[in-house]
Amino acid sequence: MINAKAIHKRFGTVKALKGIDLDIKEGELYGLLGPNGAGKTTTINILSTLLKPDNGSVFINGLDILKNPVSSKKNIGIVPQEVALYEDLSALDNLLFWGGLYGNPASQIRSRANEMLRLFGLSDRRNDTIKKYSGGMKRRINIASALLHNPKVLFMDEPTVGIDPQSRNKIYEVIGQLHSNGLTIIYTTHYMEEVEKLCERVGIIDYGEIIAEGTVEELRNRSNTTSIINVALENPGNANLKDLQKSFETVEVDQNNQLVFRCKDSDKKLSGIVKYMDQHNLMISSIDVKKASLENIFLELTGRKLRD
Amino acid sequence: MLQIALKDLKLFLKDIKAFILVMILPIALVTLFTLAYGGMGSSSGDSSPIAIAASDLDSTSTSISTMQKIDSLKGLKLKHMDIGSAKNRVINGSETAVLVFYKGFQDSVDKGADPPMELFFDRSQEMEVNILQQALIGNLTGILGSKNMENKVHTMIDKQYADLDESTRKMIHSQVSEGFKGNDEEFSSSPEAALKMTGLVGEEKTNWGMLQAVAGVAVMMLLFSVAGMSGTILSEREEGTLKRLLYSPIHPNSILFSKMIYAMFVAIIQLIILFIFSWLVFDLDILTNPLGLIIMIVTTAFACTSFGIFLASISQTRKQAESLSTIVILIMSAIGGSMIPTFIMPSFMQKISVASVNYWSIQGFFDIFGRNMATVKILPEAGMLLLIGGIMTGISLFRFRKHVLKVV
Ligand SMILES: Nc1ncnc2c1ncn2[C@@H]1O[C@H](COP(=O)(O)OP(=O)(O)OP(=O)(O)O)[C@@H](O)[C@H]1O
Ligand SMILES: [Mg+2]
Numbered sequence: 001m002i003n004a005k006a007i008h009k010r011f012g013t014v015k016a017l018k019g020i021d022l023d024i025k026e027g028e029l030y031g032l033l034g035p036n037g038a039g040k041t042t043t044i045n046i047l048s049t050l051l052k053p054d055n056g057s058v059f060i061n062g063l064d065i066l067k068n069p070v071s072s073k074k075n076i077g078i079v080p081q082e083v084a085l086y087e088d089l090s091a092l093d094n095l096l097f098w099g100g101l102y103g104n105p106a107s108q109i110r111s112r113a114n115e116m117l118r119l120f121g122l123s124d125r126r127n128d129t130i131k132k133y134s135g136g137m138k139r140r141i142n143i144a145s146a147l148l149h150n151p152k153v154l155f156m157d158e159p160t161v162g163i164d165p166q167s168r169n170k171i172y173e174v175i176g177q178l179h180s181n182g183l184t185i186i187y188t189t190h191y192m193e194e195v196e197k198l199c200e201r202v203g204i205i206d207y208g209e210i211i212a213e214g215t216v217e218e219l220r221n222r223s224n225t226t227s228i229i230n231v232a233l234e235n236p237g238n239a240n241l242k243d244l245q246k247s248f249e250t251v252e253v254d255q256n257n258q259l260v261f262r263c264k265d266s267d268k269k270l271s272g273i274v275k276y277m278d279q280h281n282l283m284i285s286s287i288d289v290k291k292a293s294l295e296n297i298f299l300e301l302t303g304r305k306l307r308d
Numbered sequence: 309m310l311q312i313a314l315k316d317l318k319l320f321l322k323d324i325k326a327f328i329l330v331m332i333l334p335i336a337l338v339t340l341f342t343l344a345y346g347g348m349g350s351s352s353g354d355s356s357p358i359a360i361a362a363s364d365l366d367s368t369s370t371s372i373s374t375m376q377k378i379d380s381l382k383g384l385k386l387k388h389m390d391i392g393s394a395k396n397r398v399i400n401g402s403e404t405a406v407l408v409f410y411k412g413f414q415d416s417v418d419k420g421a422d423p424p425m426e427l428f429f430d431r432s433q434e435m436e437v438n439i440l441q442q443a444l445i446g447n448l449t450g451i452l453g454s455k456n457m458e459n460k461v462h463t464m465i466d467k468q469y470a471d472l473d474e475s476t477r478k479m480i481h482s483q484v485s486e487g488f489k490g491n492d493e494e495f496s497s498s499p500e501a502a503l504k505m506t507g508l509v510g511e512e513k514t515n516w517g518m519l520q521a522v523a524g525v526a527v528m529m530l531l532f533s534v535a536g537m538s539g540t541i542l543s544e545r546e547e548g549t550l551k552r553l554l555y556s557p558i559h560p561n562s563i564l565f566s567k568m569i570y571a572m573f574v575a576i577i578q579l580i581i582l583f584i585f586s587w588l589v590f591d592l593d594i595l596t597n598p599l600g601l602i603i604m605i606v607t608t609a610f611a612c613t614s615f616g617i618f619l620a621s622i623s624q625t626r627k628q629a630e631s632l633s634t635i636v637i638l639i640m641s642a643i644g645g646s647m648i649p650t651f652i653m654p655s656f657m658q659k660i661s662v663a664s665v666n667y668w669s670i671q672g673f674f675d676i677f678g679r680n681m682a683t684v685k686i687l688p689e690a691g692m693l694l695l696i697g698g699i700m701t702g703i704s705l706f707r708f709r710k711h712v713l714k715v716v
Pocket of ligand 2: 040081157
């Protein structure tokens with residue numbers, strides 16, 4: 001559905017994109033994960049014909065978007081990073097206006113607008129001006145506005161930044177629904193939890209390059225850390241970190257004075273940890289095993305944390 | 309394209325403040341300006357008396373009594389002084405004009421010839437001088453040509469030559485009357501020629517002050533309102549909706565054109581409301597040349613809109629556009645004759661004023677309402693407005709493509 005090859009883009013001296021390749025199948029929900037300034041928005045802007053790449057090619061639904069920008073635009077829905085709505089118009093008027101720009105019949109747009117208001121749970125607020133909406137509700141209409149013309153592909157650029165958990169969950173729910181209806185979605189974010197929860201496939205982008213790509217599980221297996229074991233001790237003062245690190249390379253003490261072990265095979269490690277504690281007279285008060293998040297993978301790949 | 313314009317109109321109608329600014333403020337200002345100009349150039353106005361200097365080099369009974377007559381007129385006051393200092397006072401701006409009766413004034417009047425007189429005036433005070441001119445010419449005709457004058461002379465003779473015997477005085481009287489007879493016809497037209505003044509104002513019935521107020525304020529307020537409306541393109545950029553418009557298959561140029569359609573539509577409505585108001589309240593005869601008026605309204609709206617969009621296109625932000633517009637529009641309106649009529653400006657300013665939108669619009673409206681010209685005669689003004697508008701639109705499109713669309 002989306003096929004991009006070797007997209008390069010520079011702004012003056014800043015090389016924003018240094019050869020991005022994307023191959024996204026129809027109906028796929030693809031997450032583009034990266035820290036601030038990684039090039040997520042630039043990628044979306046190029047895929048949506050708003051920006052011209054310096055070189056490279058982009059095909060969407062079989063159309064070369066650089067040669068057919070106008071017809072390509074009808075296939076594309078874009079949710080901008082910032083809420084872009086007319087504050088003084090009602091939600092319904094906003095939807096009707098944005099939908100009306102694609103040349104579809106008015107009756108079709110109207111029924112689609114009502115459908116979207118239902119989908120996003122805002123039917124009863126349809127006639128309120130956007131001004132009166134909460135941040136989360138605005139974000140919902142911001143997404144709905146991109147769907148009025150029934151696009152084949154939806155680009156969502158950090159659609160959940162700075163919103164309340166209720167609206168966030170509503171948005172996840174709607175994305176799940178759109179996805180199950182077969183819409184192809186590219187979702188950018190710097191929240192790895194979102195990607196883990198929502199996306200089938202993830203591309204990790206950093207400094208304008210995709211440094212890793214695959215399903216969340218694939219990425220996790222590729223890394224040295226698949227699990228994280230948190231151990232709380234009754235008597236943490238007695239533990240000797242230096243000595244611990246001799247036995248277990250990847251151990252740290254976190255801010256709660258808990259021991260954090262990173263490992264690939266948690267079962268084996270777990271018995272080793274219990275044994276060590278026993279030998280050194282350390283009382284375990286709780287122990288907890290988690291799957292490693294993509295945060296760790298990013299850390300391993302770049303030596304930096306995803307969020308600073 | 310039309311959807312965007314309709315959306316903007318919807319937003320405009322929701323904004324009460326903008327509505328008042330665009331529709332009510334111009335009406336208030338026109339009223340204010342009309343009152344301020346008073347009956348400038350109008351036959352029915354009652355402005356405060358104009359004082360001018362006067363020098364009587366003839367010092368004869370005729371010249372003295374004529375001066376007295378003029379002085380007694382409502383709306384005119386004469387300040388007698390010698391010609392040299394009077395001229396100096398005009399030159400240094402202390403007086404608007406000096407009326408001079410030369411030696412031989414009485415002789416000429418007696419002979420029925422043009423009396424030698426001259427009005428020296430300050431060119432920059434043309435408005436006052438124009439009014440003065442009308443008043444002087446009209447009244448000189450009346451004073452010098454009337455029986456009243458003759459009677460005055462008779463009484464004067466009786467008073468001054470009371471020691472003469474009856475028959476001599478009768479003889480003098482009949483001679484004087486004889487002289488007046490010949491003068492009557494000739495004099496009815498001669499003061500105008502004798503005063504040697506050109507460029508007299510047109511229609512007697514025209515209330516030039518009101519017309520100046522309506523046309524001047526209309527164009528200036530139009531510029532302000534369209535500048536505001538054009539500025540919405542910058543707020544759309546700031547609020548991200550311009551970016552969203554660019555996501556759609558609509559051609560980028562259409563976004564600019566839709567703003568122009570919207571602004572032009574509101575501008576035309578604004579002008580229509582203003583003219584209807586002037587018709588109802590100031591008796592402006594808006595039906596005198598409907599076709600010409602429509603042409604002027606549309607071309608004025610187009611030129612102003614292009615100018616507004618031009619101001620938006622050279623600004624980075626809405627705020628910047630607003631302050632730039634305020635300055636540029638005020639200056640252009642001042643130069644173009646929206647605040648003060650161009651004919652009272654010094655000639656170098658008059659030359660600059662043709663570069664403004666205001667000038668051509670105002671002249672066009674003057675042609676229709678003041679000079680009662682046929683529709684073809686206003687085509688040059690309409691053409692100039694189209695030309696200015698076309699150039700401004702062209703530059704705006706270029707700037708818009710190059711700078712405003714840079715939203716990513
Ligand atoms: N219009 C522009 N002019 C100059 N530099 C730009 C422009 N747009 C982006 N950049 C630069 O390109 C790089 C990538 O920016 P981009 O906005 O794509 O990052 P992002 O991944 O979307 O970040 P964020 O998470 O903060 O939204 C950054 O270094 C940014 O400073
Ligand atoms: Mg971004």
